[in-house]
Amino acid sequence: MTGSDTTRARQTCTPQRIGSLREITPKDIEDAVTVHTGNRVHGVHGALRSLFRALKREQVVFRDPARNVSATHVKRAPRRIPSDHLAGLLDRAPTAIAKAVVALVAIHALGSTEIRRLHLTDLNRSAGRLLAHRRGYKHTIYLDELTLKLLSDWLRERAER
Template identity: 35%
Template structure:
């Protein structure tokens, strides 16, 4: 125990830890190591279980235990359990194909490096709904045709299209390598960002899905920032506490100061209350923080928002586009106005304004869609 604490003090001095972080790390080490017999080790799973819900720093503690050879790395077992559980939910022969693929990603081989669990989660989240649709008219992976792939991604745009196609390419690369398929249906399909398709207002069904899915305070805040201020994901992650001015009812996003509004203000207060409750002593100045960033100064990762929203079918890009398009319809399709309030490029503003003008000029009796 004494050795671990001395190492923690030296590591903290090298990395300029705060007094609070030093104290929390020592507390975590005490919780884990008190009563541990000489020569004993603690598993990574046990570490997570004992520190869960305590706000004690798991990552820093695990790093110290690993450096002192006191940590038993058993996460591979946990990962395999996750793979077995999730692939068992897939239909028919597809389950075995996807299971083999995920295990290959986890372990790697002589020519392929192992992938992190976050990558497995992301890839599986992209592939699962497609596999479930394929199972309605196909029995196994080797029956999938290039047309099936094209149909699966035809409605996707931007980063969602790129991520999904990259996941499918990985799946079929494994299937070809392991001789589960004869020909690769993705051959000739280029993985690249597809230009955004025609922007249309969100349907009532899409809005209901967002409302029912975004329940956590962090998710509701991200949706509010996209829906009210047309904020991009990177701008949401970069938002600082210093960018909030509740007294003047202003918020600065991406360097652009805007009125905060009641919806944003309510979402911010809800999230900031949870933030103070969970991490009352964090020095991180970013509005959004997570267990991984609360003891540092960096923003949350892109996967933080993806886990909260994208993997559940909610696209911030779609919400943001709906907000810009709604503003274009409400203000007479003026590209200069869109550029001023949303900090859009001239090309993007003209694109929205042109489409809005087309819909505004449609004959009465045709429904152009619902503006927000």
């Protein structure tokens, strides 16, 4: 924590008007959490919830002001690959399966484990859907025309061999 973060946290977390922990409101908790960014938001929020849960259990405070306060963390989506780069990757892929894998990774953000777990029965070409197996559940992926064409080309090549 930098010096300016510490100063802002002190100013926000310990306003002059609070003389006891019983005077802390949910607004004070929100203010203390919003000072932080990134993973620190969850750490501060969790610590405050733990603190007030323990204080309530020990009957130091009568209500838990952190109970209904939620901390949100914005997780940025990965950037899209520009279409000219994607076309270049597809041109360099030597086989039909390689082109299909490039499309699944670049367009639909499937990981290597998810691609390895795919079965032929997971692909529904008529509906344009693919079921990806993820940690205990199946995720439906709606395929675009390019990916569907590449998967069909791979299946055609596979049947010919």
